[in-house]
Amino acid sequence: MRTAVSIYRARGWSGIKDQIAYIFRGRIGTGWNDRPQDACYQSWMELRSIRHFSSTARQLLDHNNRILLEGFLDANSALDFPVCANPEISILLILHNKAELTLACLYSLLQSNLISYEIVVVDNASTDQTQRLLQQTTGLEILRNETNVHYLRACNQAAKVARGKCLLLLNNDAQAQGTSIRQAIETLESSPKIGAVGGKVILPDGSLQEAGSIIWQDGSCLGYGRGDYPFAPSYMFQRDVDYCSGVFLLTKRELFLEEGGFDEAYLPAYYEETDFCVRLWKRGLRVVYDPRVTIQHYEFASSQSRETAIGLQAQHQKIFATRHRDWLHSQCAPTPENIAAARMRRRKDTKRILFVEDRVPHRSAGSGYPRSNRILEELVRMGHSVTLWPLQFPQELWSHTYRDISREVEVIAVGGSLNAARTLDKGRTDYDCLLVSRPHNLRALQKIKPRLLAETRVVYDAEAIFCLREIRRLQLVGKEPSPQVQERMIGDEIALAQGCNQVICVSDKEGQEFIRRGFTNVRVLGHALECSPTTSDFGERKDILFVGALDAADSPNADSMRWFCKEIFPRVRQRTGDGVKFIVAGRICEELKKELRGESIEIVGEIADPKALYNQARVFVAPTRFAAGIPYKVHEAAAHGVPVVATRLIESQLGWNNETELLAADDGEGFTAACSRLYQDCALWNRLRENALRRVAIDCSPEEFTSRLRAIIG
Numbered sequence: 001m002r003t004a005v006s007i008y009r010a011r012g013w014s015g016i017k018d019q020i021a022y023i024f025r026g027r028i029g030t031g032w033n034d035r036p037q038d039a040c041y042q043s044w045m046e047l048r049s050i051r052h053f054s055s056t057a058r059q060l061l062d063h064n065n066r067i068l069l070e071g072f073l074d075a076n077s078a079l080d081f082p083v084c085a086n087p088e089i090s091i092l093l094i095l096h097n098k099a100e101l102t103l104a105c106l107y108s109l110l111q112s113n114l115i116s117y118e119i120v121v122v123d124n125a126s127t128d129q130t131q132r133l134l135q136q137t138t139g140l141e142i143l144r145n146e147t148n149v150h151y152l153r154a155c156n157q158a159a160k161v162a163r164g165k166c167l168l169l170l171n172n173d174a175q176a177q178g179t180s181i182r183q184a185i186e187t188l189e190s191s192p193k194i195g196a197v198g199g200k201v202i203l204p205d206g207s208l209q210e211a212g213s214i215i216w217q218d219g220s221c222l223g224y225g226r227g228d229y230p231f232a233p234s235y236m237f238q239r240d241v242d243y244c245s246g247v248f249l250l251t252k253r254e255l256f257l258e259e260g261g262f263d264e265a266y267l268p269a270y271y272e273e274t275d276f277c278v279r280l281w282k283r284g285l286r287v288v289y290d291p292r293v294t295i296q297h298y299e300f301a302s303s304q305s306r307e308t309a310i311g312l313q314a315q316h317q318k319i320f321a322t323r324h325r326d327w328l329h330s331q332c333a334p335t336p337e338n339i340a341a342a343r344m345r346r347r348k349d350t351k352r353i354l355f356v357e358d359r360v361p362h363r364s365a366g367s368g369y370p371r372s373n374r375i376l377e378e379l380v381r382m383g384h385s386v387t388l389w390p391l392q393f394p395q396e397l398w399s400h401t402y403r404d405i406s407r408e409v410e411v412i413a414v415g416g417s418l419n420a421a422r423t424l425d426k427g428r429t430d431y432d433c434l435l436v437s438r439p440h441n442l443r444a445l446q447k448i449k450p451r452l453l454a455e456t457r458v459v460y461d462a463e464a465i466f467c468l469r470e471i472r473r474l475q476l477v478g479k480e481p482s483p484q485v486q487e488r489m490i491g492d493e494i495a496l497a498q499g500c501n502q503v504i505c506v507s508d509k510e511g512q513e514f515i516r517r518g519f520t521n522v523r524v525l526g527h528a529l530e531c532s533p534t535t536s537d538f539g540e541r542k543d544i545l546f547v548g549a550l551d552a553a554d555s556p557n558a559d560s561m562r563w564f565c566k567e568i569f570p571r572v573r574q575r576t577g578d579g580v581k582f583i584v585a586g587r588i589c590e591e592l593k594k595e596l597r598g599e600s601i602e603i604v605g606e607i608a609d610p611k612a613l614y615n616q617a618r619v620f621v622a623p624t625r626f627a628a629g630i631p632y633k634v635h636e637a638a639a640h641g642v643p644v645v646a647t648r649l650i651e652s653q654l655g656w657n658n659e660t661e662l663l664a665a666d667d668g669e670g671f672t673a674a675c676s677r678l679y680q681d682c683a684l685w686n687r688l689r690e691n692a693l694r695r696v697a698i699d700c701s702p703e704e705f706t707s708r709l710r711a712i713i714g
Contacts, residue, residue: 054172057205058298063576065100072103073132079106081119081139088116089185090164091251092155093172096124099133101173101298106137114182120162122154122633124257150268156261159253169249169273171222173298174201176248184250186236195285196251196277198244199293202230209297210571212241212289213274214342216334219321221274224343230294236398238407239344239385241289242331243277248295255280265323270309271316277414278324281345350383351713353457356441359393360411362404364587364606366549366557368463370632371506373405373436374528375461379407387412387431391441398482407708430455433713437461442496453499459712460500461525464629465510467493469556472626476559491517502712506629509655523676523712528705531697533641533689534615538682543583544572544675545617545642547610548633550588558592560623565596567668568623568675574601575676583617585610614640618685619678622646623671630654632664638692643685654699661692 009125017505065605095102110470120141125148128282134142157169166185184197201209210223225235259279262272275289361372379386387410394413401411434456442460445453467489474480494517501521505511514522548557569582587606589687620637622644630653634644644662651664658664663674
């Protein structure tokens with residue numbers, strides 16, 4: 001896409017009209033999620049840099065909407081909404097003139113892909129073309145008032161006749177983008193403790209109006225992120241907030257009516273939704289900001305003037321502050337330095353945690369990331385507020401980021417580590433705990449953020465002693481370091497943890513290396529897996545399987561697959577028959593894919609759910625020749641009821657026993673014989689399967705994992 005500035009210079013304002021429409025129609029909320037974040041941000045900044053862009057953008061869009069309305073009315077076009085006997089949701093629209101905005105709002109509702117809904121319209125004595133528009137629209141529940149009873153009273157009026165389980169309060173000068181309404185319903189129904197849901201409100205120039213709102217101690221309010229880039233990391237995670245704007249506010253109909261609707265003390269409008277959300281909090285119900293909910297909004301479109309609106313807000317602030325004096329006492333004072341702390345409501349007895357990892361820990365990435373993924377999941381489940389800083393690989397499309405991590409995790413993922421550091425400073429409050437995974441990340445923080453390490457309780461998750469992997473690789477190629485060099489390598493890596501409050505190791509064996517060097521604050525946190533054995537019996541299975549990340553050609557998994565495919569599998573086929581097939585599943589680089597191709601070798605790549613592969617596999621192989629830590633892939637295969645053939649290294653890392661929980665061998669002939677034997681021996685297969693399932697249930701107990709993590713975080 002050509003940048004807005006270059007188009008402006010070449011063609012003037014007419015040249016960027018499409019750019020403005022692109023933003024306003026919500027493509028910034030959909031397609032921009034799939035573009036590199038730095039490119040999105042640069043395009044947005046260039047648009048914003050043009051003088052008077054904000055006001056001109058609104059003028060052009062006003063003009064465009066009026067033309068669309070005239071065309072719709074003159075062509076005698078029609079909008080047809082379905083009639084639903086038992087709607088899931090009732091959408092309340094309050095109208096007083098501005099027919100052109102109402103048309104745009106109705107169009108957005110038709111495009112929302114809702115199935116079970118009704119639209120309740122209250123027309124507050126409009127004098128423009130609103131009547132004609134409503135006459136050309138079918139399927140609406142329309143209430144007409146002879147005088148303008150104003151927004152608040154009309155909302156209460158509409159709520160009383162609504163039939164949906166949920167109520168959506170939606171301004172007629174707003175447009176819900178994409179599947180926003182569906183996403184909001186999903187969030188509202190995800191917990192009985194959620195009382196209301198709001199979303200990201202974007203102004204005509206593409207900047208934020210709010211991403212949830214803050215209520216200060218004096219009753220004044222602030223839309224969080226106002227004027228900022230809507231898709232910055234600070235606005236992309238779900239969180240509890242003081243309140244969400246009535247521009248788009250979803251709640252349960254019965255709850256709204258139980259509370260008496262909006263309090264008429266705030267007539268004609270402003271502060272009514274703030275008051276309602278505080279009443280929900282007083283009932284022990286949460287108000288949630290969902291970043292997937294995107295709304296385009298013409299601010300103050302229904303007011304007589306901006307000055308009138310601001311005057312009403314000031315008057316109603318006094319009423320609100322009097323009504324909720326006790327509740328406001330615990331709120332933050334209205335200062336810029338308090339914004340970071342006030343942007344979310346923390347639950348009692350929870351902590352603010354900064355988790356530093358290489359990347360967003362997707363389970364499919366292997367290399368210890370499934371364990372980090374589970375740590376994130378458990379921290380959120382405990383109610384902690386978690387910020388994830390992917391230090392080594394920060395760039396990722398937002399559409400991919402949350403595919404298997406909680407949307408309640410804030411992810412700092414724009415522009416590389418230094419830019420992320422600035423983002424961190426801008427959005428941080430004091431962290432209760434800094435959880436750093438892997439030695440190179442701890443080393444990097446010691447250079448770029450020493451103050452953060454000095455001021456925060458630091459938990460160092462070694463994940464593995466990484467130099468052990470390198471030592472074993474060198475042994476494999478005949479370049480084994482001397483015992484003195486090995487000891488120095490291990491000692492240097494472990495020394496990084498000096499000054500950390502807590503050290504976590506993935507296994508007792510590696511934990512002993514820290515203890516041997518004088519560390520007393522060492523805890524073991526392994527894997528968490530639920531046993532879910534696949535159902536096919538021995539005779540119904542036929543494949544040999546490997547599941548693991550192969551996206552680096554020099555990784556331990558890549559080495560193991562080269563060895564198995566070239567030296568082991570051809571001999572296994574000779575001994576077991578040509579019907580056996582080797583399935584390789586997981587992220588894989590093109591270079592390795594070409595190397596591994598061979599007869600009866602099927603490379604399926606990354607798949608969302610490998611359970612079907614486990615169900616048809618008779619043998620799982622882990623021919624790993626150099627590695628550190630504990631192999632998650634073996635635990636996962638065993639948890640799915642597939643017996644394993646592995647190297648002696650894997651046997652040692654797991655603490656399992658050859659011939660009891662798995663078969664183990666190191667040389668080519670031994671590994672071939674073990675695979676062939678397990679593939680053909682039903683009794684052995686069943687014995688190993690049951691023993692391994694028992695070990696996984698003990699070694700990878702989710703309850704024990706949660707208990708240990710809770711003790712570590714404190």
